[in-house]
Amino acid sequence: MDPQPDANVRPASPEEARDVAGWHAANRAAWDEAAERYEGWFDEAAALIRSGGSNLFPVEEDLIGDLHGRCRRAIHLQCAGGRDTLSLWRLGADEVVGVDFSPRMLGLARRLTEATGAPATWVEADVLEVPHALDGTADLVYTGRGAIIWLADLDRWAAVLRRLLAPAGRLVIFDGHPAEWLFDADEDGGWILTDYDYFGGAEASRGWAPEYIDHLSIAEDDQALKFARAWTLGEIVTALLGAGLRLERVTEHPVDWWAGHRDVRPEERGRLPLSFSIVATRGD
Numbered sequence: 611m612d613p614q615p616d617a618n619v620r621p622a623s624p625e626e627a628r629d630v631a632g633w634h635a636a637n638r639a640a641w642d643e644a645a646e647r648y649e650g651w652f653d654e655a656a657a658l659i660r661s662g663g664s665n666l667f668p669v670e671e672d673l674i675g676d677l678h679g680r681c682r683r684a685i686h687l688q689c690a691g692g693r694d695t696l697s698l699w700r701l702g703a704d705e706v707v708g709v710d711f712s713p714r715m716l717g718l719a720r721r722l723t724e725a726t727g728a729p730a731t732w733v734e735a736d737v738l739e740v741p742h743a744l745d746g747t748a749d750l751v752y753t754g755r756g757a758i759i760w761l762a763d764l765d766r767w768a769a770v771l772r773r774l775l776a777p778a779g780r781l782v783i784f785d786g787h788p789a790e791w792l793f794d795a796d797e798d799g800g801w802i803l804t805d806y807d808y809f810g811g812a813e814a815s816r817g818w819a820p821e822y823i824d825h826l827s828i829a830e831d832d833q834a835l836k837f838a839r840a841w842t843l844g845e846i847v848t849a850l851l852g853a854g855l856r857l858e859r860v861t862e863h864p865v866d867w868w869a870g871h872r873d874v875r876p877e878e879r880g881r882l883p884l885s886f887s888i889v890a891t892r893g894d
């Protein structure tokens with residue numbers, strides 16, 4: 611998603627938006643390319659985890675709580691290079707499982723395991739097709755931080771979240787608020803409305819936001835096409851309810867989780883929802 615008009619962003623066609631497998635295959639190639647940026651963060655991530663630290667925001671740690679003695683297994687969906695997954699180990703999970711469809715991201719996660727000795731397993735799979743061997747085994751399922759926008763089918767996703775949970779397990783989601791794309795910083799660091807269409811649906815794009823992945827060694831026009839959709843909060847909540855999950859809290863936060871709005875003046879921050887969280891249980 612990009613709040614600014616860009617030649618390399620266009621609405622997905624109805625055929626592209628319906629083609630779940632095609633959408634995800636494109637994103638897999640794009641994220642494998644983007645793993646290059648995560649490789650640059652490896653030493654920092656290894657040092658953080660080795661020192662006993664966590665990369666999670668305080669708001670996430672509050673939602674997740676102290677996992678010591680109450681989480682045999684935490685499953686992190688869309689785990690990327692594993693830094694946040696191993697943070698769950700640092701919060702007290704006995705064992706962590708990270709799932710991602712990018713082999714290059716998981717290569718990085720395996721290196722992080724070797725560098726830290728963490729009790730981690732890495733599973734290469736589409737989040738819609740997580741192996742059934744993991745069903746009912748997660749005391750915590752955690753996901754977010756730029757995860758949901760890459761998915762083409764929220765109903766299938768929500769069903770996977772539910773089937774992974776152990777009977778007393780908890781789901782914690784912390785992700786970007788779909789409304790964040792409606793706002794940007796003006797030249798003076800105040801908020802302005804962008805041209806973004808909140809109800810516009812899926813976008814196809816090449817290239818990455820400078821605040822996040824930025825330039826890669828592959829020229830932007832040669833990068834893999836990728837698809838994203840800023841699902842509305844209503845669509846996300848409805849998918850989770852439809853899967854039978856019992857929602858305990860839905861909270862909106864001003865946390866700028868990817869520093870995408872860092873040009874906004876400090877006194878202006880806190881006025882808009884830039885992220886949200888959901889805590890849920892299996893509901894049976």
Ligand SMILES: C[S@@+](CC[C@H](N)C(=O)[O-])C[C@H]1O[C@@H](n2cnc3c(N)ncnc32)[C@H](O)[C@@H]1O
Nearest residue numbers: 641688690694710711712735736737755756760
């Ligand atoms: C923005 S990252 C998620 C946040 C992550 N915690 C981090 O450290 O940045 C998005 C991740 O989702 C993964 N991903 C996207 N779509 C996926 C899918 N359908 N199945 C599995 N992984 C997916 C990408 O490979 C990428 O690693």
